[in-house]
Amino acid sequence: MKIALSQWFPILQWGRQYSTAHFGADAVAAAVVTLMLIPQSLAYALLAGLPPEAGLYASMAPLLLYAVFGTSSSLAVGPAAVTSLMTAAALGTVAAAGSLGYASAAALLALLSGVMLFAMGALRLGFVANFLSHPVISGFVSASGLLIAATQLKHLLGVPLSGQTLPELLPSLWQHAAQVHLPTLTIGLGALGFLVWVRRSLKARLRAWGLGALAADVVTKAAPVLALAVTTLLAWGLRLDEAGLRVVGAVPGGLPPLTWPVLDANFWPQIEQLAVAALLISLVGFVESVSVGQSLAAKRRERIEPNAELRALGASNIAAGLTGGFPVTGGFSRSVVNFDAGARTPAAGVFTAFALLLAALLLTPALHYLPQATLAATIVVAVLTLVDFSPFARTWRYARADFTALALTFSLTLLWGVEAGLTAGVGASLLLYLWRTSRPHIATVGRVPGTEHYRNVLRHAVQTQPRVLSLRVDESLYFANARYLEDHVAAEVAAHPAVVHVVLQCTAINAIDASALESLETIVQRLKDAGVQLHLSEVKGPVMDRLERSDFLGHLTGRVFLTHHQAVTALTEPTASQD
Known part of the structure; x- marks a missing residue:
């Protein structure tokens, strides 16, 4: 009770320690x-x-x-x-x-x-x-x-x-x-x-x-x-x-007046x-x-x-x-x-x-003549x-x-007023966020030689496997970008006919909403029809907890790996190459 009171009334905390x-x-x-x-x-x-x-x-x-x-x-x-x-x-x-x-x-x-x-x-x-x-x-x-x-x-x-x-x-x-x-x-x-x-x-x-x-x-x-x-x-x-x-004119002195809203x-x-x-x-x-x-x-x-x-x-x-x-x-x-x-x-x-x-x-x-x-x-x-x-x-x-x-807020505030400028700025920020996250960065990654690290093939000299397509999704998955992920995976698989395994590296995925979950299920089914398995790697704990509450893992044709290196190593072993 004391903790709750001090949280609501911080004066109870600093007041007890007040000194001369x-x-x-x-x-x-x-x-x-x-x-x-x-x-x-x-x-x-x-x-x-x-x-x-x-x-x-x-x-x-x-x-x-x-x-x-x-x-x-x-x-x-x-x-x-x-x-x-x-x-x-x-x-x-x-x-x-x-x-x-x-x-x-x-x-x-x-x-x-x-x-x-x-x-x-x-x-x-x-x-x-x-x-x-x-x-x-x-x-x-x-x-x-x-x-x-x-x-x-x-x-x-x-x-x-x-x-x-x-x-x-x-x-x-x-x-x-x-x-x-x-x-x-x-x-x-x-x-x-x-x-x-x-x-x-x-x-x-x-x-x-x-x-x-x-x-x-x-x-x-x-x-x-x-x-x-x-x-x-x-x-x-x-x-x-x-x-x-x-000038200011007559200024009433005295205590601030107690005023109440007039209920008319x-x-x-x-x-x-x-x-x-x-x-x-x-x-x-x-x-x-x-x-x-x-x-x-x-x-x-x-x-x-x-x-x-x-x-x-x-x-x-x-x-x-x-x-x-x-x-x-x-x-x-x-x-x-x-x-x-x-x-x-x-x-x-x-x-x-x-x-x-x-x-x-x-x-x-004394304020009467104040200019x-x-x-x-x-x-x-x-x-x-x-x-x-x-x-x-x-x-x-x-x-x-x-x-x-920034420019929209600045301009509209000057031209249309403070409420219009601020409202437009907030609206523009949200719309720009939705637009940006609706097209998440998805990188094809490969192994940096001599390490267990995987980086973008367009930025680094890395090793890739023809039968394994590694994709790193750098955004949480939600309704605005779920279809984009579907289209990107389909395009990459079509561009790599030898691929039999697709691994989604989920390092940057902090959440997957219901729409994105349905898209993942669609991806699983489409890849299955094409003879390709979908795997996940480096899935964060809270995301995994939610996936386990659904039936997605039961439909997943591949596996969930702790690290991406484990996934690529397991899928390129001789037994895996025969899948």
Whole structure:
């Protein structure tokens, strides 16, 4: 019972071992992450089309729930760039941005995502995320980064752009290019330039001036807060809002509100509209979280449990949905900052949540004159690190099929939107996998002289026997490639009239489904009619177990050999040559 409880509630494991040393390290990490999260959470709420306080709300309760269910000592849960963009895309079909219905739909989206993630974790379905291949994720994230940057141009330039895809945004930008607002452009470009300089040069400059590594890191992470403070003071002191500069406006202070789904006539239709988006957000968020969590855990020789992470993310999203937030995930940048700052346990997230709560209670009045252009600059600087074109050339050289999935995902995400791009990428990956495995590599093999090893006759100088045809099937056998195997065996036997034995080397066959089993039975019968015996060699244990549960072995005209060398030796002995 204790083991089961600790698996569901990892806090019972690390909580018993918590020490004052852990407390000190976690408190320092929380202070650093909080400085980073304040501008990020406000900016990502803006990206999702929500009021800025929603970003603060989405960064509090989820951290508390993750500490209870999560297994990573460094993962920091909260709003993220890609999931915020996906949230905006999903909610745009349900309600108008800025409306009460939009905020309630965002909370419902987080709840749906949370329920899906928690259910997947309870059912141990973490493998589902494997259907998002690395090329698909790479193309999707890079395209999303470009889209996010493009959507923020309206805040940086002070022009009324519309749309969520490049074909919508670019014509709108051209149409309103003459309406660029100079104060907004000045604030936006100034904040953008400062943040780029901070990211690229500040830490090295501080170290060169003699500041310690930790202090330099804290100052660098706190620099975006300085950008917020300076531009806010400028907007307030110069009354730039009266000149047309868009500012955040009044931000409610206090605790996150407890919100519940409104069970009215629109409830179920909204669920139907948001279900697909919630699933995609869940999968993308889980893949991002687990990737970050595993890479950070490996540095400390720790491990995370994917199914527990599903439950933790599920609980975090449910908490976000019930406290006025929107979908959250384990963000890359803040998790790395949390790790580098020395976080030792998930308690660092608890401290961060309380620090953000204090900020929500005490600092919200100061956010009134915060320029939206500054938040947009924060978003642009953060998301452009997601854009990486190197996988295109690398994947093109290595695997053209994977490049097709990557390019398709990238293109459709930019042209049709995040849901269309991601769905098409996953579909293309699955179709390409089916196509590739439907035509498995089947090699005719012979013995390497002086050894018991057998290799492809087209690649190596090997010895073959005229009466024995050795075929190595380099793929599991299933419905999509069963007929291909039938045709290949028939063609090879027709091309070698002297053959009386066919041996299938099953080294790479990990499974044989019912369709492939019927094809093997057909091959046995056809070869028998032609006076040829079929044999198997090097059959793996699990595959053999399933074959023994069928009547196939009773119909097999040949034998099953432990090694391929034994098969060829036995079938070329004088007694065998008379068969």
